[in-house]
Amino acid sequence: MISWRRNRRQIRKLLSMSTSDAAMTSLVEEPAAPHHPINLGIAGLGLAGALMVRAAQLDGGVSLVAAADPRAAPLKAFMHDFDANGYTNVQDLCKDEAVDVVYIGTPHQFHAEHAIAAAAAGKHIILEKPMALTLAECDAILEAVQRYGVCLVVGHTHAYDPGIRAMRRVIAAGHIGRVRMITTLNYTDFMYRPRRPEELDTDAGGGIVFNQIPHQIEIIRTLGGGKLRSVRASCGVLDPTRPTETIASAFWDFKDGTTATSVYSGADFFNSDEFHDWVDESGAPRDPQHASSRRKLKHYAGLSESEQRAQQFSYGALKLPLHAPMYQPHFGITILTCERGEMRSSPSGFTLYDEHGAHNFALSPSTGYEGIFNDLRLALSTGNSPRHDVHWGKASAEAMLALLQSARERKEVALTHQTAMPHDY
Ligand SMILES: NC(=O)c1ccc[n+]([C@@H]2O[C@H](COP(=O)([O-])OP(=O)(O)OC[C@H]3O[C@@H](n4cnc5c(N)ncnc54)[C@H](O)[C@@H]3O)[C@@H](O)[C@H]2O)c1
Known part of the structure; x- marks a missing residue:
């Protein structure tokens, strides 16, 4: 495996660049995002939810404050592990004042309904792929995000x-x-x-x-x-x-x-x-x-x-x-x-x-999820759209x-x- 120092030397030589180490590092390394605390609520505690919980634990700046799932076993485990609030439906999760970002990892057919509920409750959203099942559903999400002035990132994906x-x-x-x-x-x-x-x-x-x-x-x-x-x-x-x-x-x-x-x-x-x-x-x-x-x-x-x-x-x-x-x-x-x-x-x-x-x-x-949190933090700190925003998600x-x-x-x-x-x- 090649070290970072050698990476930077190599890439500079390779690309015939005469830039500083700092510039080279920023080329291949994930740029740091502004600090912005994220109080995350997880909708859906299946495979996707479990992967997101692990990514949030490793991030260091994300608090896992609540979750929703109709199944008792994963919900009970989550509430116990994080001393967090638990709900059997997403609408109640969205009403939780401790939550400021809702991650939607529920089955595809619920993405539009759950994203719109989160937006209407004033929550920012990380929405699993695919954004929705039809373009009409994508438009309804887009309309809700714009109307309630919240930020939506489509992810995780391997991009x-x-x-x-x-x-x-x-x-x-x-x-x-x-x-x-x-x-x-x-x-x-x-x-x-x-x-x-x-x-x-x-x-x-x-x-x-x-x-x-x-x-x-x-x-x-x-x-x-x-x-x-x-x-x-x-x-x-x-x-x-x-x-x-x-x-x-x-x-x-x-x-x-x-x-x-x-x-x-x-x-x-x-x-x-x-x-x-x-x-x-x-x-x-x-x-x-x-x-x-x-x-x-x-x-x-x-x-x-x-x-x-x-x-x-x-x-x-x-x-x-x-x-x-x-x-x-x-x-x-x-x-x-x-x-x-x-x-x-x-x-x-x-x-x-x-x-x-x-x-x-x-x-x-x-974990492959750092970029999601970074894009969200950047968007929340600057007021700009995240890169994988509603328009990007609709296009995909x-x-x-x-x-x-x-x-x-x-x-x-x-x-x-x-x-x-x-x-x-
Ligand atoms: N990005 C990734 O790498 C990745 C990996 C897996 C799944 N996914 C996506 O995550 C989503 C879920 O897939 P999965 O594989 O985790 O499915 P899953 O079957 O493993 O889990 C779905 C969970 O949602 C819960 N659920 C069902 N209806 C619900 C409702 N109305 N409200 C709240 N929770 C509800 C189920 O009880 C279950 O725990 C899909 O959009 C899928 O495409 C993404």
Whole structure:
């Protein structure tokens, strides 16, 4: 692994820059955000809620003050662990005066209702992907956020991974030229982890398109500047017992002529962590394995999948170590081609390839959530919009829905609600 000091020397040499150490550090490191305390309420204590609780504990400036979940076990565990308030519904959580930011990690079909309730109660919002299931729902959230004057960040997504953000800063600094082509691929076990019934129904927001593709769209839009022009995609349902999209591939065209390809499979035969030195999505080492989730699902055949999911992935049941994983979080392999170099995400950060060869950059350990809190703090301190704001989230939702439409109609679909990633990202 390469040290920070060597990183800075290397990147300066590589990019033929004559800037100070401080300037170089700010290029690849996550910039510090202004101090701004966050009193967080968690809506939904499943897998996403548990990941957010861990990230909040590690942040140091976030207080976990309340949570809402209709299920007793995770709620009781949360209230006990943080001496916090607990509610069985999100509306009551939003009324809690101790809460100033609500994280919405509830199932997709509730995102709009819960975000609007939080906004109406004057709470700032971190809203899980996808922002909502339709553009009409996105517009209703947008209207509520504007009317009540609150700040909304869409996340977590893997566009917040330090490796993606560092590559974005190298691009924005302009030293290896314009981005021309992006490739992102991920092969996982997604469809064979225990699923709630609605997660197996596309019309209810199930399948990989609503759950996993938003990560790829946000990565592509972050690296490519944000403004997509069109998509041509194909999707596949592979297993009649899990009748929703398991695979998707798409060709994305940006307004400036940059192109991107995204490939995703949740079939659990091949796992592309094999290409990542067997480091998993969170950045933790994992045992080499393929199809193990399929075998495990059969093993628990007596329990409903919802029950299996709750027993394995809820807050309290899921044991997450209280430190950032030793490698970087990632969403498969991402490679981008610029005019004077190429970059890819790597287990320790990212690698830059130029005419001198390959150069690895190790980044500080991360949960992948630091950028969310930083963007929120920056927005709350300055009054500016966060980078992944409602407009950005709506643009990503538009891209997700267009991918599905393109696959169904077998034709290219134009995108009209796209927003640019600010140049200072
Ligand atoms: N960004 C990420 O890495 C990531 C990871 C996992 C999930 N997610 C997202 O998080 C959201 C939840 O997914 P999950 O995998 O955690 O699901 P999950 O099934 O593991 O957990 C959902 C939780 O929400 C609770 N819930 C259901 N209805 C509720 C309601 N009306 N009010 C309050 N709580 C309610 C359930 O009891 C459960 O505890 C989805 O939007 C998903 O896309 C994001």
